[in-house]
Amino acid sequence: MSGPTIDPALYRERDVIPIRRALVSVSDKSGLLELAAALVAAGVEIVSTGSTAKAIADAGHPVTQVGDLTGYPESLDGRVRTLHPTVHSGLLADLRLEDHEQQLEQQGIAPFELLVSSLYPFAETVASGAEPDAVVEQIDIGGPAMVRAGAKNHANVAVVTDPSQYRVVLDALAHGGTTLAERRDLAVAAFRHTASYDIAVASWLGNVLAPDDEGSGFPGWAGASWERASILRYGENSHQRAALYTSAGARGIAQAELLSGKEMSYNNYVDADAALRAAYDHHEPTIAIIKHANPCGIASADALAAAHAAAHACDPVSAYGGVIAANREVDLATAESIAPIFTEAIVAPGYTPEALERLQRKKDLRILRLPADYARGDMELKQLSGGLLLQTADAMFAPARQWRLATGEPADAATLADLEFAWRAVRAVKSNAILLASGRASVGVGMGQVNRVDSCRLAVERAGDRARGSVAASDAFFPFDDGARVLFEAGIRALVQPGGSIRDADTIAAAQEYGVTMYLTGERHFFH
Numbered sequence: 001m002s003g004p005t006i007d008p009a010l011y012r013e014r015d016v017i018p019i020r021r022a023l024v025s026v027s028d029k030s031g032l033l034e035l036a037a038a039l040v041a042a043g044v045e046i047v048s049t050g051s052t053a054k055a056i057a058d059a060g061h062p063v064t065q066v067g068d069l070t071g072y073p074e075s076l077d078g079r080v081r082t083l084h085p086t087v088h089s090g091l092l093a094d095l096r097l098e099d100h101e102q103q104l105e106q107q108g109i110a111p112f113e114l115l116v117s118s119l120y121p122f123a124e125t126v127a128s129g130a131e132p133d134a135v136v137e138q139i140d141i142g143g144p145a146m147v148r149a150g151a152k153n154h155a156n157v158a159v160v161t162d163p164s165q166y167r168v169v170l171d172a173l174a175h176g177g178t179t180l181a182e183r184r185d186l187a188v189a190a191f192r193h194t195a196s197y198d199i200a201v202a203s204w205l206g207n208v209l210a211p212d213d214e215g216s217g218f219p220g221w222a223g224a225s226w227e228r229a230s231i232l233r234y235g236e237n238s239h240q241r242a243a244l245y246t247s248a249g250a251r252g253i254a255q256a257e258l259l260s261g262k263e264m265s266y267n268n269y270v271d272a273d274a275a276l277r278a279a280y281d282h283h284e285p286t287i288a289i290i291k292h293a294n295p296c297g298i299a300s301a302d303a304l305a306a307a308h309a310a311a312h313a314c315d316p317v318s319a320y321g322g323v324i325a326a327n328r329e330v331d332l333a334t335a336e337s338i339a340p341i342f343t344e345a346i347v348a349p350g351y352t353p354e355a356l357e358r359l360q361r362k363k364d365l366r367i368l369r370l371p372a373d374y375a376r377g378d379m380e381l382k383q384l385s386g387g388l389l390l391q392t393a394d395a396m397f398a399p400a401r402q403w404r405l406a407t408g409e410p411a412d413a414a415t416l417a418d419l420e421f422a423w424r425a426v427r428a429v430k431s432n433a434i435l436l437a438s439g440r441a442s443v444g445v446g447m448g449q450v451n452r453v454d455s456c457r458l459a460v461e462r463a464g465d466r467a468r469g470s471v472a473a474s475d476a477f478f479p480f481d482d483g484a485r486v487l488f489e490a491g492i493r494a495l496v497q498p499g500g501s502i503r504d505a506d507t508i509a510a511a512q513e514y515g516v517t518m519y520l521t522g523e524r525h526f527f528h
């Protein structure tokens, strides 16, 4: 099977095409009257639909109703308006071909050189919580049909789908018409626009109206639309190329505002996202310092500056060149604490003017602002060779009051606060993860090891003398008592871990042996 083929020799060249006739059908009326006035002033005939035509006519401009053009009334509550051969022939005739030109003449149809469209606000209607029938009514049919027709026929027709593109039309009117290059660019944007629109429609149908997820929450098809936001200097390594893509309406690190400093790199984005995950998760003023996507220091305190000092003290060697996240507005005291340390980037919900001024003196420091209520998203995506894994985000968190005391004396309030801090902090550490804490500050972190014993050794080694009297959290259970014994031997006084190993009794017995209090949370927090 194939589509029609046309002899290439029949195509006549067309580059700059003057605009003589425009079809205007827009839901978003912003900028419409200025555009209409410019079109009319340039002698362009405007054909338009219902309320678009009314707005243009009310402003005193001449306009032809699409029903007068087609001889067929707008019907079925607007479901059929521009869906007519007169309209679509005017959009689809390829005037590079003599034959198409003759056919239009025979049928008495005039071509359009411009289509101005904006589709029914489908996504906005879904977001408003409207009833299914109301949402369905906002699935634009005639609009995308016209947009696709005009964009296919970009050799002859310019298509604009957003008021931000009206500037191209105004410039074209001033310069004798649209160029082929402009029409091609507009066609690319037009097809991306209708593709994104249909992804939204297909997603709503499959997710909400008629879910085909068998109750799993994972529909039979997943579509997404990403726009390139920036081209990065390079990727994870300098020989890798990279770009940042964002999706409409998202509110994450990709949307953070860069207030000052060098442009963000690929690794900066990865680390800043990890920093957010670590710091914004806490309720008290908290600082997380990230290196290679892992916290090398994380601390909460009553004041943010104290949190930074404590987070930095965890591992000052690793903190060099780190990325910092703060979950509170950065004040001058915090800025003063951060400024002497070489830092790649900082992200926070805000900065006092003095703090910003202080940090901006470090010309290379990337200073980012992202509101505290940023959205990490309900779903996490991980690309595989040939596929994609989707999972719900790790949003579960068992607070101390839900833990089970497995052995030892119940912890006092301060110890419990440290344990809860450690339990919250350890879930931002790559597995296998062990985090030692004291005074709501990490003092030793063991991360990313292929066995838990090594993570325990690493955490204890990093903590040094500070291990004695600290508390520990483990992101998953201890399969044997060997890892926990490393912690007990180093002198920790309390441990929180999920529990659930068939050898839990061995670890509990070891804790008893060392007189260590141990709580079981019943939930684990692997993070890879």
Ligand SMILES: NC(=O)c1ncn([C@@H]2O[C@H](COP(=O)(O)O)[C@@H](O)[C@H]2O)c1NC=O
Pocket: 025, 026, 027, 048, 049, 050, 051, 052, 053, 078, 079, 080, 081, 082, 083, 117, 118, 119, 120, 139, 140, 141, 142, 143, 144
């Ligand atoms: N049914 C049709 O033939 C049709 N033709 C154009 N539209 C849409 O009607 C809207 C404009 O309508 P109005 O000019 O009445 O505001 C545009 O979003 C346009 O994409 C249509 N509506 C929906 O499919």
